[in-house]
Amino acid sequence: MSVSTSKAISPDSGEHWTEPGAFRVAEGIHRIPLPLPMDGLRAVNVYAVETPSGLTLVDGGWAIPEAREALEKGLAVLGAGVGDITEFLVTHAHRDHYSLAAALGTEVRARVVLGSGERGALAAVRRGGNGAIAQRLRTSGALPLVERWSRIEQPTHDPAHWRDPEVWLEGDTTVAVGERSFAAIPTPGHTQGHYVYADHEAGLLFAGDHVLPTITPSIGFEPVNGGTPLRDFMASLTRMRALPDLRLLPAHGPVAPSVHARVDELLEHHEHRLALSLAVIRANPSTAYQVAAELPWTRHEHRFDTLDLFNGSLAVMETLAHLDVLVARGVATRVPAPDGDLFSAG
Numbered sequence: 001m002s003v004s005t006s007k008a009i010s011p012d013s014g015e016h017w018t019e020p021g022a023f024r025v026a027e028g029i030h031r032i033p034l035p036l037p038m039d040g041l042r043a044v045n046v047y048a049v050e051t052p053s054g055l056t057l058v059d060g061g062w063a064i065p066e067a068r069e070a071l072e073k074g075l076a077v078l079g080a081g082v083g084d085i086t087e088f089l090v091t092h093a094h095r096d097h098y099s100l101a102a103a104l105g106t107e108v109r110a111r112v113v114l115g116s117g118e119r120g121a122l123a124a125v126r127r128g129g130n131g132a133i134a135q136r137l138r139t140s141g142a143l144p145l146v147e148r149w150s151r152i153e154q155p156t157h158d159p160a161h162w163r164d165p166e167v168w169l170e171g172d173t174t175v176a177v178g179e180r181s182f183a184a185i186p187t188p189g190h191t192q193g194h195y196v197y198a199d200h201e202a203g204l205l206f207a208g209d210h211v212l213p214t215i216t217p218s219i220g221f222e223p224v225n226g227g228t229p230l231r232d233f234m235a236s237l238t239r240m241r242a243l244p245d246l247r248l249l250p251a252h253g254p255v256a257p258s259v260h261a262r263v264d265e266l267l268e269h270h271e272h273r274l275a276l277s278l279a280v281i282r283a284n285p286s287t288a289y290q291v292a293a294e295l296p297w298t299r300h301e302h303r304f305d306t307l308d309l310f311n312g313s314l315a316v317m318e319t320l321a322h323l324d325v326l327v328a329r330g331v332a333t334r335v336p337a338p339d340g341d342l343f344s345a346g
Helices: 065-077 095-108 116-127 131-139 143-150 229-242 259-283 288-294 309-328
Strands: 023-026 029-036 042-051 054-058 085-089 111-115 167-169 173-177 180-186 195-199 204-208 247-250 332-335 342-345
Touching: 023 247, 029 065, 029 095, 042 065, 042 247, 065 095, 085 095, 085 173, 095 111, 111 116, 116 167, 131 143, 131 309, 143 309, 229 259, 229 309, 247 259, 259 288, 259 309, 259 342, 288 309, 309 332, 309 342
Parallel strands: 054 085, 085 111, 111 167, 204 247
Antiparallel strands: 023 029, 029 042, 042 054, 173 180, 180 195, 195 204, 332 342
16 A cells, blocks of 8 residues: 555655665664565564674564675664574564565564464465465355466465464563563454554554555465454554553554554454455455455555455455454344355445
8 A cells, every 4th residue: 555755754764665775763772674575565664772792683684685785784784784683573473574574583583573374374385275364265255366366376485484483472572682681562453363563662563464554464365274364453452552651663654653542443444345245244244254345444445356465355354354343243144155255234
């Protein structure tokens, strides 16, 4: 989803948040944007935290040459190199967060830390399977999308980029980062094992993809089944709202002054989408695919039929997640059907 240029300026740099470099966000903490040349998100923010024994990085980037080069240049601004990295605190197991951390962790013997809810996703990527996504698309009635995916040659993945981490996080815990103490908080929704890291003393939240300042994270697009992703996501947002307000350090987008303000916007956005979805199935029983086709997409309110295959699939998965919440709230019913489950109001 695109955003206006003014909203994309990051206060730590005074430039568009994707501009390369190393930008101080707090004492001993720098934001280093790494490029995503084949991704509409354009870049991912990696945060370098200085400690007496080296650097801890929050997230690692995508294991491609362009990202590694940008990381090395950013670290050089700090008078450091990849050999100074001692630990990666990864928020979740998507390629733009995990794969470079896994590769560099092996190379420089840095510890990689990840939420235990990502075990299944890592194993699925190593197997090269996307069967869970295809099954959810079929359940959603999106057979045309399944057919289009079947004609695309699936990329091969280097298993080393998807190895298990050295440390699996379980539940709420605390991670020592040099003389700092980060609260590691499970925030399922975007992925089942997503974690955020809160430095309460410094007033900072390393939010990964859980709270993004200008876009909404995808919901339900994972290589494994499990949970109720939108209900989990909204519960995780509500939990963030109950914590003291912190400065937002997102994985995509500019640094922002208030986690609470953005959480309120995200919750309002999803309540609005729930209402739109309910209105569609109140008019006619529909599959998730049919509901998605009736809704506007992105902040520019594009028609569903103008979306590319990947974004169309994201839209269907997110619609399915919204419909499941309506069922959980008791305002909709779901009836299995061979050509896609039918949702009705009531």
